[in-house]
Amino acid sequence: MAAQDTSNQTTSISALEKKLQSLGVDPPIPSFKGTDPLTNPIDIYRCYLADALTKILNCDRQLVYEAIQWTNQTSHGDLLLVVPRLRMKGVKPAEITKDLSDKLPSSALFAAPVAAGIQLQLRYSPTTLPQILLPYIFERGPSYGANVSLGLKDNEADRPRKRIVIDFSSPNIAKEFHAGHLRSTIIGAYLSNLYQSMGWDVVKLNYLGDWGKQFGLLAVGWRRFGSEELLQQNPLGHLLDVYIKINTIFSQEEKAVKEAREMGEDTAQLESQGLYAERNNFFSRMEEREPEALALWKRFRDVSIERYISSYARLNIHFDEYWGESQVLPESIDRAEAILVEKGILKEDRNALIVNFKDHGAPKLDVAVVRNRQGTSTYLLRDIAGVFEREEKYQPDQLTYVVSSEQDMYFQRLFKIIELMGRPDLSRKLQHVNFGKVLGMSSRQGTVRLLSDILDDSGNAMHEVMKRNETKYAQVEDPKGVSDTLGITAVMVQDMSGKRINNYPFDMNRMMSFEGDTGPYLQYTHARLCSIKRKAAFTTAQLRKADFSLLKEQQVIDNLRLMAQYPDVTQTAMKTLEPTTILTYLFKFTHQLSSGYDVVKVVGIEDRAVSVARAAYYECARQVLHNGLRLLGITPVER
Numbered sequence: 001m002a003a004q005d006t007s008n009q010t011t012s013i014s015a016l017e018k019k020l021q022s023l024g025v026d027p028p029i030p031s032f033k034g035t036d037p038l039t040n041p042i043d044i045y046r047c048y049l050a051d052a053l054t055k056i057l058n059c060d061r062q063l064v065y066e067a068i069q070w071t072n073q074t075s076h077g078d079l080l081l082v083v084p085r086l087r088m089k090g091v092k093p094a095e096i097t098k099d100l101s102d103k104l105p106s107s108a109l110f111a112a113p114v115a116a117g118i119q120l121q122l123r124y125s126p127t128t129l130p131q132i133l134l135p136y137i138f139e140r141g142p143s144y145g146a147n148v149s150l151g152l153k154d155n156e157a158d159r160p161r162k163r164i165v166i167d168f169s170s171p172n173i174a175k176e177f178h179a180g181h182l183r184s185t186i187i188g189a190y191l192s193n194l195y196q197s198m199g200w201d202v203v204k205l206n207y208l209g210d211w212g213k214q215f216g217l218l219a220v221g222w223r224r225f226g227s228e229e230l231l232q233q234n235p236l237g238h239l240l241d242v243y244i245k246i247n248t249i250f251s252q253e254e255k256a257v258k259e260a261r262e263m264g265e266d267t268a269q270l271e272s273q274g275l276y277a278e279r280n281n282f283f284s285r286m287e288e289r290e291p292e293a294l295a296l297w298k299r300f301r302d303v304s305i306e307r308y309i310s311s312y313a314r315l316n317i318h319f320d321e322y323w324g325e326s327q328v329l330p331e332s333i334d335r336a337e338a339i340l341v342e343k344g345i346l347k348e349d350r351n352a353l354i355v356n357f358k359d360h361g362a363p364k365l366d367v368a369v370v371r372n373r374q375g376t377s378t379y380l381l382r383d384i385a386g387v388f389e390r391e392e393k394y395q396p397d398q399l400t401y402v403v404s405s406e407q408d409m410y411f412q413r414l415f416k417i418i419e420l421m422g423r424p425d426l427s428r429k430l431q432h433v434n435f436g437k438v439l440g441m442s443s444r445q446g447t448v449r450l451l452s453d454i455l456d457d458s459g460n461a462m463h464e465v466m467k468r469n470e471t472k473y474a475q476v477e478d479p480k481g482v483s484d485t486l487g488i489t490a491v492m493v494q495d496m497s498g499k500r501i502n503n504y505p506f507d508m509n510r511m512m513s514f515e516g517d518t519g520p521y522l523q524y525t526h527a528r529l530c531s532i533k534r535k536a537a538f539t540t541a542q543l544r545k546a547d548f549s550l551l552k553e554q555q556v557i558d559n560l561r562l563m564a565q566y567p568d569v570t571q572t573a574m575k576t577l578e579p580t581t582i583l584t585y586l587f588k589f590t591h592q593l594s595s596g597y598d599v600v601k602v603v604g605i606e607d608r609a610v611s612v613a614r615a616a617y618y619e620c621a622r623q624v625l626h627n628g629l630r631l632l633g634i635t636p637v638e639r
Contacts, residue, residue, distance in 0.1 A: 010136045023128045024108035032065040039147040040567040041136050045109055056103050059086050070568050074561050077121030084118055093118040126557040130548040133560050137620040138544050145570045145627050151199025163201040165394050166192050168402035172209035173304040183435045186495050188402040189317045189633040190579045203394055204320045210301050211325035216283035221246025235303045250275045280374050287376050316635055325382050332385040339421050360420055368413045383414055398429050405434040433577055436503035458487030476639045486520055489634050493519030496579035517587045523637050525590040529622035530638040536602045536615040543616040550613040555596030562589045563624050586628045593621055
């Protein structure tokens with residue numbers, strides 16, 4: 001078969017139908033609700049299969065379509081018809097399956113069906129799959145796996161796209177950005193990429209912890225342990241050291257207050273003396289906008305933000321807005337508090353203002369303090385006001401907070417209060433995406449490792465590994481930059497390897513391995529695929545014109561079956577909001593891909609047409625891996 005130009009063969013329904021017709025598949029592509037053959041190649045197969053099954057079964061067309069699912073175990077086929085979902089009475093599912101396997105007409109899209117109990121298994125035809133999928137991936141490139149139509153609103157010409165505000169990272173000022181903040185940052189950046197790829201208008205918001213009693217404690221610590229000289233040398237390192245020292249002393253007072261509270265005693269006297277009093281007094285001065293207190297606060301805030309921006313740039317993360325507790329307007333706080341009073345939500349308790357959720361049908365949420373005994377606002381009150389400010393400013397369809405599972409109760413309270421204030425519509429737009437802890441890291445206990453140190457250490461380790469291969473090392477234009485990227489990849493992939501809710505111990509040795517399910521392994525695979533293209537020395541135009549019918553090796557077909565799944569994987573990720581949904585797929589794909597390098601060779605074979613076709617296959621594999629890494633927030637390396 002002669003090579004053909006694959007340009008624009010799959011980018012419109014008419015072009016796609018013409019392509020399918022050339023392969024023996026009759027047009028038109030059957031239409032079903034919820035399908036988009038122009039963004040997901042598997043939808044082509046699903047539509048034709050559902051249409052053929054409908055002609056045999058006496059069932060609703062859409063019901064048949066929805067009974068078809070993809071399988072992530074290719075040993076069970078590529079598509080499954082789950083017969084019990086058809087809800088057909090009077091006939092055993094296994095009998096229906098057998099009958100369908102006998103009656104389903106042959107198709108250029110599928111191999112012969114297999115009856116497997118209550119499931120009908122279908123596999124893509126190895127003859128036509130390469131000729132459909134590879135042009136499909138080439139023509140979409142970096143957008144393969146994306147589906148911008150999912151972010152479209154219905155009949156809203158003023159703003160056609162849905163808008164989501166994602167609040168993530170949110171470190172405290174005057175403290176180093178450490179690994180404890182890393183999870184929110186990595187997960188939030190991933191969610192931002194995911195929603196953008198699905199057509200949403202995404203606002204990335206960094207809500208800094210730049211107000212509150214913890215700053216009062218730091219100010220007290222600064223008076224005792226602060227050094228102008230050390231602050232000039234290492235601003236955040238010194239401030240973190242000051243915080244650890246003062247908190248070590250303060251923790252004894254905290255313990256005494258906690259014990260008294262558990263025994264039902266009034267803790268007012270304990271909280272009116274010692275570091276409690278000094279801390280609360282400084283924060284009161286801040287809320288009263290006293291110039292001296294605000295000057296110290298601003299100085300520490302500015303130096304913190306400066307460092308954060310450099311850390312985020314290193315992680316390739318850019319925020320649309322840096323906001324903070326300090327920027328919640330006093331009038332917004334007053335307005336929120338007035339509604340709480342008007343609705344009868346607040347109660348006075350020992351000079352503090354509280355919400356007793358037992359009074360509002362939510363006893364498990366217990367009691368939350370809205371104003372402290374000293375009259376200062378709490379984080380909760382500022383967050384309540386902040387919700388309304390965000391609604392007014394951004395008019396979001398969804399407002400997502402990416403915060404540790406330790407704050408599950410807090411967000412349940414916040415969302416319930418918004419509902420009690422007469423805004424159930426707004427409460428439904430609020431979402432808490434939670435996650436577990438990085439074990440063994442606490443700024444209070446002084447066991448924290450600074451993120452900049454972690455990235456430096458992992459980058460340096462990768463640099464040493466790279467230098468072991470002198471030949472390849474000499475080919476890398478920026479070895480220090482590449483090793484830094486590899487180090488960052490190692491840290492990020494370790495964080496994303498398990499489900500969000502799981503805690504995990506930070507393991508530097510494991511994350512730096514080039515073997516197994518690690519970040520460096522994914523980067524190595526991408527670099528190797530780039531190397532194949534360089535060594536083959538074919539142009540992109542030549543690859544797109546390759547004769548894909550020459551790709552007959554089982555290793556190629558099996559990998560194409562996985563590559564076809566990628567848009568379904570990204571759709572699943574929108575439901576799970578789990579980075580590991582993408583990561584697990586990439587590991588499975590790259591491990592299977594690497595097992596075929598020795599069989600599916602590009603360089604050194606006699607048949608040039610086969611060499612071009614194989615190089616095209618590897619380039620599409622690289623594109624899928626590249627897209628997955630980018631979605632996770634990882635910068636792929638080429639050498």
